[in-house]
Amino acid sequence: MMPEEKVAIAVQVVYAEPGSVWRADLQLPAGATVGQAIQASGFSRLFPDYPSDAPALGIYGQACGADRILADGDRIEIYRPLTFDPMESRQRRALHRKAFMTKPRNRPKRRKAKIAAGLLEP
Incomplete structure (x- = not known):
């Protein structure tokens, strides 16, 4: 008997600002990427001032690119740009x-x- 493949995965997209945290819980199809999760979360619509040309992303504190495949339970973190050197x-x-x-x-x-x-x- 073969194990059943998951057709959907649950992930979180998180963005922290000074004094507040934004979080979106998503259900995505298996094989979805970080970029697809960011797009599905509506982040760019809610935070239009964020420089969206190349956002700094990570999964549980480990830097990653927008093309990384997600696993069930991943927390995608969107990092603020540095304000100092x-x-x-x-x-x-x-x-x-x-x-x-x-x-x-x-x-x-x-x-x-x-x-x-x-x-x-x-």
Whole structure:
């Protein structure tokens, strides 16, 4: 006896904004792609300001493309575009830490080296 194939899969499409989360529960035919799920959810109609030329997508936190085949129970996440450059942000944090460093840096003890060179008495 062969197992029955599912003819429909249940997926969620999720988009988080600061302060709110939008979610759409969908029933799609087996073999549907991420792009088809985004289109079926009506996301572009509800969020016309989102840059839809190449949305950043993922399934449970793992980045994927719009052509990925969905499995039953997948949660498709639409990511917001970055509003800052991550490299610039890291550089600012490093400068901030350096400016407010209160403890002196640990320096190696040079006494043993001077004793070995004969400059100091042991």
